[in-house]
Amino acid sequence: MLNEINKKVSIEYEGLYTQLILAAFFMFIIPLLLALYVIFNVIVNKNIDATMGYARLVIFWMVASGIFGFILIRRPVKAILQLINKAKNIAEGNLDEKIVVARRDELKDLASAFNRITADLEKKIAELEYSRSLTRELFQKIGHAITSSQRMDALLTLINQSVRKVLRGESSFITLYEPDSRKLYLKAYSGSQRDLNENMQLPDNKGVMGFVIKNKKPMIIKKGGVEDNLPAQYREEILKYTTILCVPIIEKDEVKGVVGVSDLLDTDKIDTDDLFLMENIAGQIATSLENFALNKNIEETYYQTLITLARVVEAKDPYSAGHLERVSKYVSKMADRLKLEPETKKMLIGGAILHDLGKVGIQDSILKKEGKFSEEEYSIMKQHSIIGENILKPLRTMSKLSSLVRHHHEMYDGSGYPDGLMGEDIPLTSRMLAVADIYDALTTDRPYRKAMSKEEAVKTLRSYAGNKLDPKLVEIFISII
Numbered sequence: 181m182l183n184e185i186n187k188k189v190s191i192e193y194e195g196l197y198t199q200l201i202l203a204a205f206f207m208f209i210i211p212l213l214l215a216l217y218v219i220f221n222v223i224v225n226k227n228i229d230a231t232m233g234y235a236r237l238v239i240f241w242m243v244a245s246g247i248f249g250f251i252l253i254r255r256p257v258k259a260i261l262q263l264i265n266k267a268k269n270i271a272e273g274n275l276d277e278k279i280v281v282a283r284r285d286e287l288k289d290l291a292s293a294f295n296r297i298t299a300d301l302e303k304k305i306a307e308l309e310y311s312r313s314l315t316r317e318l319f320q321k322i323g324h325a326i327t328s329s330q331r332m333d334a335l336l337t338l339i340n341q342s343v344r345k346v347l348r349g350e351s352s353f354i355t356l357y358e359p360d361s362r363k364l365y366l367k368a369y370s371g372s373q374r375d376l377n378e379n380m381q382l383p384d385n386k387g388v389m390g391f392v393i394k395n396k397k398p399m400i401i402k403k404g405g406v407e408d409n410l411p412a413q414y415r416e417e418i419l420k421y422t423t424i425l426c427v428p429i430i431e432k433d434e435v436k437g438v439v440g441v442s443d444l445l446d447t448d449k450i451d452t453d454d455l456f457l458m459e460n461i462a463g464q465i466a467t468s469l470e471n472f473a474l475n476k477n478i479e480e481t482y483y484q485t486l487i488t489l490a491r492v493v494e495a496k497d498p499y500s501a502g503h504l505e506r507v508s509k510y511v512s513k514m515a516d517r518l519k520l521e522p523e524t525k526k527m528l529i530g531g532a533i534l535h536d537l538g539k540v541g542i543q544d545s546i547l548k549k550e551g552k553f554s555e556e557e558y559s560i561m562k563q564h565s566i567i568g569e570n571i572l573k574p575l576r577t578m579s580k581l582s583s584l585v586r587h588h589h590e591m592y593d594g595s596g597y598p599d600g601l602m603g604e605d606i607p608l609t610s611r612m613l614a615v616a617d618i619y620d621a622l623t624t625d626r627p628y629r630k631a632m633s634k635e636e637a638v639k640t641l642r643s644y645a646g647n648k649l650d651p652k653l654v655e656i657f658i659s660i661i
Contacts, residue, residue, distance in 0.1 A: 210242070211245055263290065332469070333367060333368075335468060336354050336367050337368045339354065339439075339461060339464075340353065340368035340369065341368075341370050343439065343441055343461060344370045344441060346457070347441045347444060349371075349425075349441035349442055349443055349444045350372065350442060351369070351370060351371025351372065351441070351442050352371065352439075352440065352441040352442070353366060353368065353369045353438075353439070353440055354366075354367050354368040354369075354429075354438070354439045354440075354465070355367060355437050356429075356436060356437040356469075357393060359435070363381055364381065364393070364438075365381060366381075366382055367437070388438075389426065389438045389440070392428045392438050392440075393435050396428055396430060396433075397428065398428065398455055398458070398459065399424070399425075400425050400455060401423060401424045402423050423443060424440060425440060425444070425454060425455065426439075427461075427462045428462065429462045429466050429469070431466040431467075431469060431470055436465075436469055437469075439461060439465060441458075483530070486534055486537060486571065487530075487533055487534065489537065489540060490536065490537045491504065492540075503536075504532065506620050507532045507533075507535070507616045507617055508532035508533050510616035510619065510620070510660075510661070511528050511531075511609075511613055511616050512525065512528075512532075513661075514660060515528055515529075515612070517656055517659070517660055518656065524580075527580055527609065528584070528612065530581055531581055531584035531585055531588070531609060531610075531613055532613060532616065534585060535568065535588045535617065537568040537572070537585065538564035538565055538567030538569070539564045539568075541563070541567040542560060542561060542563070543560075546560055565586050565587070565588060565597065566586060568582075568585040569583070569585050572585055584607060584613060586599075586610075587599065587601060587607055588610050588614055590610060591614070591648045591649075592611070592646065592647060592648055592650050593646075593647045593648065595648070596648075611650045612653055614649060614650075615641070615649050615654055615657045616657065618641070618649065619637055619641060619657065623637045638658055641657070641658065642658075
């Protein structure tokens, strides 16, 4: 009971408007009344000496009243300044900052509301960052799969699993549609239904997928809600789901399939952003299907053409005859000794054959010159590694191969070109190729010197170990020749 009484009489429990009125009363009204009182006494009594005693007392109370009014107004102003400073810190990104006001008026309510808004904002930012990281991961996986040598079914499985993870659905699926035969096949599924399998044939005229295929447009259903104008043949299957987001895979205005996710955990958060994400994924799947269908062998054909071109370049220099074959055999043996993966070994052998491909862009007067290059000629000659990389870039599945070709003249001590990479910053395959390339150059005739013997070449390689060449790879190379 005593606490309630104290609460009622405390100024802190009064509203800001009331406090401002009280402050104005003590700072202006009371002093004005006291001043008028003194003036009235002077006029009525006409005795200034008699009034001076009252005047001193009045002045004291005027000052006291002003000070008390100032104290009253100072506290809320100080709290407002505190709110402003804290708000600035929060606006600058310090969301951990909390506003604490030791008051019980509107400023306290304002601080509490501000803290709630900040907490909600922090939560939203965390959710956004999580969504962004998942979306980034999804598209990185899809991009990697599209540019790799994976089969289409592996790519679809990867995309499907990523869709389920990002959108937090109980199940997800990708189906492909054959319009000529009107057959719909389940190509990827992730969820609790174990009786579903790849290439399972599904009806193309029922449920969500039937609606999406026929109308060529997405469908979003929340909490079992069904569009009023939805035909009865689609309703039965749709009502099985609590939520579903389904998007057609369209290529050149033809439906190639459907990608969807059902029974989402965040039911209330299905929005246009989710739809936009799914439409982008469907677009990437459509692109992949087109590439796989039309360009299944195009990169292999291009690769074989480049090998032929590399041999033509080699044939232009009588001193380099057989160089590509010898270097490819050396790196193959090194790859076996290092137990590299088959794909890496294949890429390394390809690099050995194509590493000088860029010389096709160097004029014959420099390529066939007998004797040392001038500085200008050497600068032009060094461009062949970059030219080779640019020729290989259209091979999307062989990005590592183009990197190998670019860096095969990098030296272990950083003195190489074109980027001056040092040590293990140079790709392993480029370091391996450098050892084999230099050894073969040492053991073949050149216009400016005779070929070294194997013993002399090995001695020279060891002298390069730790400066021009990776010392570990030098010893491995020597052990396999």
